Amino acid sequence: MPVRPKTPPKPGRPKGSTSLDLGIAEVFGKHAQARRLKTGLSQEALALEAGLERSYLSRLERGKNQPTLLALLKLAKGLGCEVAELLAPAEKAFKKRR
Secondary structure, X not given: OOOOOOOOOOOOOOOOOOOOOHHHHHHHHHHHHHHHHHHOOOXXXXXXXXXXXXXXXXXHHOOOOOOOHHHHHHHHHXXXXXXXXXXXXXXXXXXXXX
């Protein structure tokens, strides 16, 4: 007969877990910035092209925010690349940590 826990599990995120990893966000941001500079676009020009706020793009490049799925799609389109190309360095850094 299975033993029931005395108290039911609490809803929500497990204790100690986070959805923002600043190290991974920084790796992503540096790569996104390098791609932007390689294309010769200013933050303002890329923000207009991608349909994003310039301040949001700045926070992404500095690793202070991590992009939403929609922002990733817009950013890749604005940079003329695939989403996978933008995510590759961050994915590599993530795999090294785990």
